[in-house]
Amino acid sequence: MNRKYCHAKNFKLILQLEIFCLYQDHGVRNEVLVKYPNSLTHKCLKPKIMGTIALEGLEFFAYHGAFAEEQKIGNRYQIDIQITTNLSGAAETDKLKDTVNYGDIYQIISDVMKIKSKLLEYIAQTIISSVRERYPTIEKIEVAVSKFNPPIGGVCTRAKVTLVG
Numbered sequence: 832m833n834r835k836y837c838h839a840k841n842f843k844l845i846l847q848l849e850i851f852c853l854y855q856d857h858g859v860r861n862e863v864l865v866k867y868p869n870s871l872t873h874k875c876l877k878p879k880i881m882g883t884i885a886l887e888g889l890e891f892f893a894y895h896g897a898f899a900e901e902q903k904i905g906n907r908y909q910i911d912i913q914i915t916t917n918l919s920g921a922a923e924t925d926k927l928k929d930t931v932n933y934g935d936i937y938q939i940i941s942d943v944m945k946i947k948s949k950l951l952e953y954i955a956q957t958i959i960s961s962v963r964e965r966y967p968t969i970e971k972i973e974v975a976v977s978k979f980n981p982p983i984g985g986v987c988t989r990a991k992v993t994l995v996g
Contacts, residue, residue: 881970882918884931887911891944895954898982902947907979909989910940912958915971931966939965951976951992959996972996 889910894902914936920929939961948954955974962972973995981990 878919879917880919880922881915882922883913883915884918884933884936885911885913886933886936886940889937889940891941893944893947895948895951895978896982897949901982906981908944908954909975909977909979910944910958911975911977912936912940912962913973914962914966914969916966916969931969935965936962951978951990952994955992955994956996959994963996 889912891908891910892905893908894905895908896902896906914931916931918930920926923929940958943954943957943961946957948957955976958974958976959972963969973993975991975993977989977991979989981987983990
């Protein structure tokens with residue numbers, strides 16, 4: 832049998848506990864009520880199951896760029912997004928409401944790509960801010976924005992900016 836311990840502030844534990852409690856200072860806290868003999872109780876936190884949700888290779892035709900011509904003729908863009916978050920709820924319930932819905936993420940990105948912008952950095956930050964607004968408990972978001980055939984005066988398959996927030 833594995834020994835498991837519960838961290839409790841200002842609480843002396845004399846009895847051996849057979850429960851695992853993980854204390855986190857950030858993110859969603861799922862509490863479990865632990866019952867001890869002699870009617871003592873203490874709240875502990877369920878362990879987090881952290882994971883990533885990613886959408887890769889999303890392509891859009893949009894009108895971004897620092898030059899007026901780019902905003903008139905448009906260009907192809909690719910977005911990659913990776914989200915690190917607590918997936919405990921979804922792993923336990925098998926319910927879409929308990930996870931980050933990647934259909935929502937796609938729609939957020941699609942909406943951002945419709946707004947004319949000059950810089951790839953601005954697009955990436957707008958995506959991060961918009962996703963965080965919809966899903967505030969996300970721990971980390973990494974967004975890469977690529978512009979195909981950028982106008983740099985030479986051969987370049989794509990220019991790419993990656994932000995983490």
